[in-house]
Amino acid sequence: MTDPARIPVVVGIGEVADRPDAPGRGSVGPEPAALMAEALARADADAGGGWLARVASLDVINAVSWPYADLPARVADLIGHRPARLAYGPVGGETPVRFLHEAALRIARGEVEVAALCSGEAEHSAGAARRAGLKPERDAVPPWTAPDPAWTNPRARDYLHPQALRHGLSQPVFVYPLYETALQAAWGQTPRQGRDESAALWSAMSRVAGANPNGWLRRPFAAEEIATPSPANRPIAWPYPKLMVANPVVNQGAGLIVTSLALARAAGIPEHRVVPIGPGAAAAEPRDWLARDRFDHAPAQDAVLAETLRRAGFAPPDLAAVELYSCFPCVPKMARRSLGLPADAVPTVAGGLTFFGAPLNGYMAHAACAMVRALREAPGAAGLLYGQGEFVTKHHALVLGGRPRAPADAPVSVQDEADRRRGPVPPVVEAATGRATLETHTVLFDREGAPERGVVVLRQGGARLLARVPAADRGTLGRLTDLDRSPVGGEGRLRTAPDGLLEWEAA
Incomplete structure (x- = not known):
């Protein structure tokens, strides 16, 4: 289909970074809803103005840093317009890509003429206020929206296996390292080689962030600085130090406005500033990470990336730019x-x-x-957005740029292909004796950089099990953190601790 009224394009983008050192800023910055509203206003101005009042569909990305009773309604109040469709998304780092894709599909189907999405978090301000004994709903100027006493944290992990919860592996920062160590072994790397690859990649990313006026840490970091533990770069969960994990303590907002190529042309927007939205795909891994077949691949990621490029008719060298989700190094390294x-x-x-x-x-x-912004500087070029959510769980990719075209009728989900690529899943057992083989592992550290415990994923026969390595077992912890020899595939002995959890000692 080549009807310009059915070809979705991005016409407006807006970002805001509320830095605590900004001149004239008060002790507490704007609330998340205000960051969203400001980002949307900037997107409207970027598109030439007059678009916000025409938005018929607005997706608000889930915010965690402040407990709102109705965040989308608050954003609508602040922009002075309530779209006919006003939606609030679930938790997941892939949701902005999903929402942008869905906005494009609504335009293509003729359901709406103008759509938008926005995000905003003020974790830095909220945390600073708590430490200073301030209440943003009272002490900020203007005051933040009153907190909802019935609000519950949307990042509950009750879908995880009880053994994962008992061993404390309920946060991404403790689970992604399991992929990292398994992948290093699968790729034939020593932990030192894997660390150095991560550090070089992260150093290159820091240079991009340093040139981005909306970035938070706006200086380049050398690979050695990223790889080397220090008081400013303490170890978090082996093999990741602080400078290899996502930094949520920021105040940032973003907004995008999507319409049809026909309306963009009617508004007189220069053609080079109109960025087409191309095809995409989505799939997921089993939500409980212990129900995965292996930790050295992500079938959903592979299926999503391959199918997105196939639908776009591109090979990777055809892409002028890529954004591969980077909460932890294993994700973009796999992708x-x-x-x-x-x-x-x-x-x-x-x-x-x-x-x-x-x-x-x-x-x-x-x-x-x-x-x-990058594609506006290279008219006709294409780029790839790839987002991920939860624990290597939810995957969504989308092509921007290239020739303007309406989306194909193919379903967004490629779940069948992801499932086809997945192998058998071992059952999880809670009690075992004897010897067991290391499948993957991490070591958790305290704020002073001392190891608190190791957690190992083991295989015994056809089963999978979790076990702890106590802080007192320096020999096994040393084996798990040896930079020059991967412990994956090594054997050890099991015992049951007084609290009922299994413990493992390297043989």
């Missing part, structure tokens, strides 16, 4: 290999979740804004 990108590729246009900043679920909205 780079899946796409066949060269080892020196820099898979970000925004700067990555460590250095640009990680406004929780909203980073990919900023990445989309950065991609639009």
